[in-house]
Amino acid sequence: MSYTVEPIEGYGIKRREQPLVKKNRYEFTKVGIVGCGILGQEISRMVSSHGIEVTFVEITEEKIHQALNSISTDLDGMIEKWGMTFSEKRAIMSRIKGTMNYEDLAGADIVIESVKSRSRESSVDLRKRIFREVEKYISPDTIIATNSTTLVITEMSSELEYPERCVSLHFLSPADKIPIVEIARGLHTSDMTYEKVCQFARLFEKKVVAVVESPGIISTRLIAPLINEACEILMEGVGKLEDIDDTMKMGFGFPLGPFEVADKIGLDTIVRWLDNLYKEFGDLKYKASPLLKKMVRANHLGRETQKGFYRYNEDGKKLTDSK
Numbered sequence: 001m002s003y004t005v006e007p008i009e010g011y012g013i014k015r016r017e018q019p020l021v022k023k024n025r026y027e028f029t030k031v032g033i034v035g036c037g038i039l040g041q042e043i044s045r046m047v048s049s050h051g052i053e054v055t056f057v058e059i060t061e062e063k064i065h066q067a068l069n070s071i072s073t074d075l076d077g078m079i080e081k082w083g084m085t086f087s088e089k090r091a092i093m094s095r096i097k098g099t100m101n102y103e104d105l106a107g108a109d110i111v112i113e114s115v116k117s118r119s120r121e122s123s124v125d126l127r128k129r130i131f132r133e134v135e136k137y138i139s140p141d142t143i144i145a146t147n148s149t150t151l152v153i154t155e156m157s158s159e160l161e162y163p164e165r166c167v168s169l170h171f172l173s174p175a176d177k178i179p180i181v182e183i184a185r186g187l188h189t190s191d192m193t194y195e196k197v198c199q200f201a202r203l204f205e206k207k208v209v210a211v212v213e214s215p216g217i218i219s220t221r222l223i224a225p226l227i228n229e230a231c232e233i234l235m236e237g238v239g240k241l242e243d244i245d246d247t248m249k250m251g252f253g254f255p256l257g258p259f260e261v262a263d264k265i266g267l268d269t270i271v272r273w274l275d276n277l278y279k280e281f282g283d284l285k286y287k288a289s290p291l292l293k294k295m296v297r298a299n300h301l302g303r304e305t306q307k308g309f310y311r312y313n314e315d316g317k318k319l320t321d322s323k
Helices: 037-049 060-078 086-096 120-135 191-202 221-236 243-252 258-267 266-282 290-297
Strands: 030-034 053-057 096-100 111-113 141-145 166-171 180-185 207-210
Touching: 030 037, 030 120, 037 053, 037 060, 037 086, 037 166, 060 086, 060 266, 086 096, 086 141, 111 120, 111 191, 120 141, 141 191, 166 191, 180 191, 191 207, 221 243, 221 258, 221 266, 221 290, 243 258, 258 266, 266 290
Parallel strands: 030 053, 030 111, 053 096, 111 141, 141 166, 180 207
Antiparallel strands: 166 180
């Protein structure tokens, strides 16, 4: 009697899915991140969920714990919505490590700078110091990328031994949901670096938007003046705050209105972007609105401080009566 041998996998309830990390000519097994604020946390979560190790650098142990707790809370929210299991969360968290030591970035295939600063001058100097510190501990072929948009990578990498490995890699927030990424080459960026960073972005199914190096590139040069003009309209009394937001959402299909976007990004960040663009181009459309500056001075920065154009709870949810 003869028997036909059939593979047992065919009788499984569900075939095992392919690994999340796609095969490519460049291996990305470890990603370094300097600065783990909101966007740094989003990038960390996105990268780790694709099976890649993440090491982020923060300035204090308290900030490390805050970042890890915030990532954990976000994953809990996904579990509650049936978008993830507890075991998947454990696996993601196990691949994310926080440190205060730059030497722990050794072995990374790409290091992404994602720090927050208050002014253009301090921002440039800070990022140059970070780049020099990162370069001490990584191999010459490791990519150094910045998520900054209003500062150009050519300037930030000008003091490095290997500036050809540097590139501007701009993830929009939320990094794991927005399907595009802007990539700009610096004056010294090599073809190999550009090809590798494009491949890196495509691992997360991002559409690569190739931009010419310019302060603000596409996204920031459009959104910052929009928010600025919304403030001018509000100050002139042309429309109420909620009506201005609703006009852009209901009239043009924006998911968030300009004031909601400003609160999400942070009003201090918006002012810094505008200051950088104004200093670069000298165009009055980039001169920050007095309303924005007044609110920043009052520390009404948006979701971060639970008060901006609207009020928010500790989880960043807008309160119903939040004017």
